[in-house]
Amino acid sequence: MCAVTVASLITFCLAQAFPVVQLQANGMTSEATLFGAVRSLWTGDMRLVAMMVFCSSILFPLIELVACAYVLIPLCVGKRPPHFNGIVRVVQHVRPWGMVEVFMLGVLVTIVKMVSIAQVIPGTGLFAFAALTVMLGILAATDLGGLWEAVDKTGLRRTGGVRWARQSCARAAPDELSPEQNTGSTAHITAKQAGLIACHTCGLLQTRIGHQPHQCCLRCKSALHERRPDSVMRTCSLLLAAALAYIPANLLPIMHASSLGRSEDDTILSGVAYFWTSGDWPLAAIIFIASVLVPMLKLAVLTLQTVAAIRGSTWQPLERARLHRVVERVGRWSMLDVFVVALTVTLVHFGSFAVITAGPGALAFGAVVILTMLASHQFDPRLIWDNTHAERRVVRDDE
Structure with a gap:
């Protein structure tokens, strides 16, 4: 993991330093770097979109790589770095927001889109981003919770007295449980029912202290909560805002093109129709799934989850849990259109011959x-x- 992190840092610098793609048309040449795409959006009065692209493709991946290197290099030589807990928490917070792999797919879509109007030359940065995508995928598959376990096993922790919960809920005998927990040999006992609480940061399972209102993890010192405070209320508020932003994201133009005195506005759906009528139906399907279908499914699934939580529903809990994991994993891929807009704006800038600028739909879509x-x-x-435990108890009582 340390070797991959160091290699990723070097590749990241190369990807930023060299052009990703070059465009040649009518004797004029333009090239696009990732930072150049951010600058084009910033100077084009789309500063919020520029900040989205900058944070998701430059800032957050860089923070993750630097923080991982800061932690892993000392661990490889048997030392515990200062502020270990805080640095690993930073990595866990920024990792979901790094979208280099989505940017790479956006580059490929942009190349296919530009081939019909100009000569496209792949740059050194394109191959660097391809290698970086692979290495970041390897790092993303690594469980950060293993870092705390590695520190514990090597005896590098400064704080002592870390206690693990020894109770095995899955194997607890019925006569060892309280009357509220004794629901039959086939019932599952949750950590909450067993008086345990898990840390969301390091994964340590520990005993819940009832008289301590603000309990912290014994290992990483993160705040512990049996249930995240105001989870349903915050989710509903964010869902309502996303649903309101989804309407202008599909109706307003995401790009504005000017060529030889003619102007044309493109929305997300018109872009899908363009690729479909041009014969590039695989790209049309990718854009439709990432930019239209995935946001709709996320809104529908999260609405289902919040309504079920408010009503205390016990309907298909396993399937709903799987749906939630799917939503968390595919959510980032909806940024595809924003990256395509950023690259296209940077590449197609040939004075009076052809100019493409970002439209207000890009901002609304990024907000969604x-x-x-x-x-x-x-x-x-x-x-x-x-509520699944309560339902099983009612069924048992009826029997």
Whole structure:
């Protein structure tokens, strides 16, 4: 993991330093770098969109890589870095917001789109981003909770007295449980029912102290909550804002093109129709799924989760938990259109011959992506299982 992190840092610098793609048309040449795309959006009065692209493709991946290197290099030589807990928490917070792989897909879509109007030359930065995408995928597959376990096993922790909960809920005998917990040999006992609480940061399972209102994790010192405070209320608020932003995101133009005195506005759906009528139906399907279908499914699934949590529903808890994990994993891919707009604005800038600028739909669409991702992170999936135990007890009593 340390070797991959160092290699990723070097590749990240190369990807930023060299052009991703070059465009040649009528003797004029333009090139696009990632930072150049951010600058084009900023100077084009789309500063919020520029900040979205900058944070998701430059700032957050860089913070993750630097923080991982800061932690892993000392651990490789048997030392515990200062502020270990806080740095690993930073990595966990910024990791979901780094979208280099989505940017890479946006580059490929932009290349296919530009081939019909100009000569496209892949740059050194394109190959660097391809390698960086692979390495970041390897790092994303690594469980950060293992860092705390590695520190514990090597005896590098400064704080002592870390206690693990030894109770095995899955194997607890019925006669060892309280009357509220004794629901039959086939019932599942949750951590809350067993008096345990898990840390969301490091994954440590520990005993819940009832008389301590603000309990902290014994290992990483993060705040512990049986259920995330105001989870449903925050999720509903973010969902409502995302639903309101989804309407202008599809109706307003996402790009404005000017060529030889003619102007044309493109929306998300018109872009899908363009690729479909041009014969590039695989790209049309990708854009439709990422930019239209995925946001709709996220809104529908999160609405289902919040309504079920408010009503205390016990309907299909396992399937709902799987849906929540799917929503968290696919949410970032909706940023595809925003990256395509950023690259296209940077590449097609040939004075009076052809100019493309970002439209207000890009801002609305970026807001939908961010709001739905925040909503999925605010929803506490443990709420799905709170009432399943009560339903089993009622069925047993009836029998």
